Amino acid sequence: MGRVSVDKVTLRFVSARVGTVVALENLSLEVPDKQFAVIVGPSGCGKSSLLYLIAGLNQVSGGQCSLDGTPVSGPGADRGMVFQSYSLFPWLTVQKNVEFGLSLRGMDAQERNERARHYISAVGLNGFEDAYSNQLSGGMQQRVAIARSLANDPEVLLMDEPFGALDSQTRSIMQELLVSIWEKEQKTVLFVTHDIDEALFLGDVVYVMSARPGAIIDRVEVALDRPRHYDVVTSQHFIDMKKGIMANLHHEVQRSMTMN
Amino acid sequence: MNQLFIPKKPISRKLEVGAGVIVSGAVLAAWCLLTYGGVVQSNFLPRPDEVLRAFGVVLADGSLLKHTGVSLTEIYLGFFLSSIIAVPLGLFMGSFRIVAAAVEPLVNFMRYLPVTALIPLLILWIGIGIEEKIAVIFLGTFFQQIVLCADVSGQVSDDLYNVSYTLGANQRQVITRVMLPATLPGVFDTLRVTMGWAWTFLVVAELVAASSGLGYMILQAMRGLHPATIFVGIFTIGFLGLMTDLAFKWAKRMLLPWTATP
Numbered sequence: 001m002g003r004v005s006v007d008k009v010t011l012r013f014v015s016a017r018v019g020t021v022v023a024l025e026n027l028s029l030e031v032p033d034k035q036f037a038v039i040v041g042p043s044g045c046g047k048s049s050l051l052y053l054i055a056g057l058n059q060v061s062g063g064q065c066s067l068d069g070t071p072v073s074g075p076g077a078d079r080g081m082v083f084q085s086y087s088l089f090p091w092l093t094v095q096k097n098v099e100f101g102l103s104l105r106g107m108d109a110q111e112r113n114e115r116a117r118h119y120i121s122a123v124g125l126n127g128f129e130d131a132y133s134n135q136l137s138g139g140m141q142q143r144v145a146i147a148r149s150l151a152n153d154p155e156v157l158l159m160d161e162p163f164g165a166l167d168s169q170t171r172s173i174m175q176e177l178l179v180s181i182w183e184k185e186q187k188t189v190l191f192v193t194h195d196i197d198e199a200l201f202l203g204d205v206v207y208v209m210s211a212r213p214g215a216i217i218d219r220v221e222v223a224l225d226r227p228r229h230y231d232v233v234t235s236q237h238f239i240d241m242k243k244g245i246m247a248n249l250h251h252e253v254q255r256s257m258t259m260n
Numbered sequence: 261m262n263q264l265f266i267p268k269k270p271i272s273r274k275l276e277v278g279a280g281v282i283v284s285g286a287v288l289a290a291w292c293l294l295t296y297g298g299v300v301q302s303n304f305l306p307r308p309d310e311v312l313r314a315f316g317v318v319l320a321d322g323s324l325l326k327h328t329g330v331s332l333t334e335i336y337l338g339f340f341l342s343s344i345i346a347v348p349l350g351l352f353m354g355s356f357r358i359v360a361a362a363v364e365p366l367v368n369f370m371r372y373l374p375v376t377a378l379i380p381l382l383i384l385w386i387g388i389g390i391e392e393k394i395a396v397i398f399l400g401t402f403f404q405q406i407v408l409c410a411d412v413s414g415q416v417s418d419d420l421y422n423v424s425y426t427l428g429a430n431q432r433q434v435i436t437r438v439m440l441p442a443t444l445p446g447v448f449d450t451l452r453v454t455m456g457w458a459w460t461f462l463v464v465a466e467l468v469a470a471s472s473g474l475g476y477m478i479l480q481a482m483r484g485l486h487p488a489t490i491f492v493g494i495f496t497i498g499f500l501g502l503m504t505d506l507a508f509k510w511a512k513r514m515l516l517p518w519t520a521t522p
């Protein structure tokens with residue numbers, strides 16, 4: 001199972017230099033098991049902060065995050081995360097990177113090896129098992145990071161702008177790859193992005209966040225059939241949804257600009 | 261020509277070796293010119309053949325090997341003792357605020373204190389034997405290693421720790437499986453650099469007061485007005501330093517293959 005609840009979460013950063021920053025205020029959302037949920041919002045609205053809270057890498061100032069009804073109290077292998085900076089372990093080969101979580105759990109070498117190979121091939125990196133990360137392109141590194149998360153079999157996959165640093169062709173290939181893997185794996189995904197096309201192409205539902213302090217201001221159900229072909233972006237329905245989100249976001253970006 | 265001054269651009273192996281040979285050869289040629297050309301007196305700057313002869317003498321009477329053995333023992337013992345404590349302490353200091361808070365004031369006080377200033381005190385306390393040389397090398401490298409290693413571990417990216425937590429790592433695993441391997445290349449470089457400094461401290465300590473070692477050999481040669489033997493001592497130290505440096509580079513390539521440029 002992988003039902004994520006975020007219940008009236010508030011997050012404040014207190015620092016000597018800038019005083020108190022309210023990053024998230026009273027934010028609630030509910031992601032049912034196996035849903036692909038996407039969060040879009042203006043820069044600095046607290047999207048990354050929200051994922052860090054769900055991952056347990058940071059603590060809420062108020063409210064609660066929970067997984068299947070159990071409150072999040074710290075990080076754990078049930079909530080995998082893919083970061084914008086690919087964050088592969090440079091001292092490990094592709095194979096060993098993907099095996100990392102499994103070996104922490106003490107899985108035996110044979111089983112570990114097979115599982116890792118399965119996911120390396122799922123992200124299309126056969127033949128690169130023995131490469132180090134400094135020998136891979138950005139897109140390849142992010143594919144390894146995705147394979148590493150999936151091999152660990154989390155209930156929920158948290159993705160923080162994973163394709164943000166990639167060129168647009170590579171990005172659309174990665175999106176299709178991710179969807180095809182997700183359709184097989186059936187995991188709950190929380191995916192953060194700036195890119196509205198990406199949000200609508202990937203998501204079952206898209207949440208729109210306000211400028212800081214971040215809260216959910218809109219929720220769009222994406223009623224597009226799967227598997228989705230990339231030309232859905234030109235369909236009227238897609239364009240209508242995009243217009244709605246853009247109007248909301250535009251307003252929030254303006255608000256965030258005048259605020260800072 | 262322009263090609264050669266593009267930052268970080270690789271050059272051919274032939275060019276690489278050639279550049280080194282030309283510069284070293286030029287220094288050697290200048291030496292020959294100055295001495296054989298009669299520009300300077302040989303009791304001021306000895307001729308290459310005199311240095312070779314002096315080398316033969318100290319090699320034959322066993323004194324060179326003896327002094328080299330003493331110096332190497334001193335430097336490796338002092339360096340080893342320092343490293344096994346300073347490296348872990350420095351890594352923890354760079355990553356755990358509590359360790360930094362505890363040792364930083366003392367470390368920063370000690371590290372700006374030139375170890376050479378401590379030599380008289382050390383002689384008073386432990387004499388002029390091998391223990392004193394080890395103490396000098398230890399004190400000279402220890403605090404520098406701590407500070408350099410603290411920097412290395414402070415620079416490990418948060419995301420590496422975060423990603424390992426989300427893959428299920430516990431606190432101990434984060435240290436053994438992320439912090440240690442992530443800092444290894446930096447620790448290697450720290451050791452290599454501080455080893456160079458350790459040679460300086462050793463020779464200073466041996467010049468101040470010793471009864472054996474390469475520094476002592478040089479000092480004796482000066483007293484006996486044997487400039488050629490002084491040169492033998494200097495070349496030996498240079499050669500040992502070069503070998504140590506090559507050994508570090510080689511070990512890094514072997515042990516840390518991922519640090520090689522792709």
Ligand SMILES: Nc1ncnc2c1ncn2[C@@H]1O[C@H](COP(=O)(O)OP(=O)(O)OP(=O)(O)O)[C@@H](O)[C@H]1O
Pocket residue numbers: 013014015021022023041042043044045046047048049050212
């Ligand atoms: N450690 C911190 N200390 C103080 N303020 C912080 C800290 N981390 C984040 N913030 C603030 O919290 C707000 C939300 O940051 P966050 O990184 O979550 O935004 P984001 O939506 O992910 O932005 P982006 O789209 O640029 O990645 C920002 O205004 C940021 O300045």
Ligand SMILES: [Mg+2]
Pocket residue numbers: 047048049160
């Ligand atoms: Mg962010």
